Amino acid sequence: MKVCPTCQAGVKRTEKICPYCNASLKSWKRRMYWGMGFVILLLLIAPIFIHVYMDKVTSSTKQIDQMIMGLEQDNYAMFAEAVGAPLELEEQAQQHVLDYMKNQSLTEFKKRTTRITARAKRDNKNTYVHHEDGSAVLDVHVSKYNVFYNKVEVKLREPVLHWVASHE
Structure with a gap:
């Protein structure tokens, strides 16, 4: 069981929408962590490519x-x-x-x-x-x-x- 963040009702873990208040139960934190991880990885790798490109230019x-x-x-x-x-x-x-x-x-x-x-x-x-x-x-x-x-x-x-x- 997990708790609905809106109405605090107990719902099944497999539910995507709360059956009591119709609030979304999808975790925004997971998407945010993946997005932040991608941005950090991009910020770490981008200077290498920029350096190679600028050396050629x-x-x-x-x-x-x-x-x-x-x-x-x-x-x-x-x-x-x-x-x-x-x-x-x-x-x-x-x-x-x-x-x-x-x-x-x-x-x-x-x-x-x-x-x-x-x-x-x-x-x-x-x-x-x-x-x-x-x-x-x-x-x-x-x-x-x-x-x-x-x-x-x-x-x-x-x-x-x-x-x-x-x-x-």
């Missing part, structure tokens, strides 16, 4: 891969999109930029750029990437909107474009 390696692929394929538009270079350069200037950037070991340049962007992301500091000839060619900017995840952006330095324009 804020990854600078996609940008670096697109930059290197643009250089390898001799595609200025792909390279410019990856590093924020202007698309309105003349074809000759575009080719000068590509030739200057390809005038180095691209695998070493990719390793160096990846290492420097990872350090900038970890230390939350702006820095730059050098060409093999010693001149700085890429700026690595840390996003000013970093809250939970550091994000860096790689951009072609303005002096490189001015240098290319002067050597046309």
Whole structure:
């Protein structure tokens, strides 16, 4: 037997509705406990998935891969999109930029750029990437909107474009 919470009458355990006052005898506590357990489990697991997702979204390696692929394929538009270079350069200037950037070991340049962007992301500091000839060619900017995840952006330095324009 169990007691009806409304009329305090004794009813059978199998009853879903009190035969005396028609009150529901279903336990709301059981559903509440399951719901709270699910929410707690979700709160414990969600940060893991959010971290993995944000690492993929804020990854600078996609940008670096697109930059290197643009250089390898001799595609200025792909390279410019990856590093924020202007698309309105003349074809000759575009080719000068590509030739200057390809005038180095691209695998070493990719390793160096990846290492420097990872350090900038970890230390939350702006820095730059050098060409093999010693001149700085890429700026690595840390996003000013970093809250939970550091994000860096790689951009072609303005002096490189001015240098290319002067050597046309």
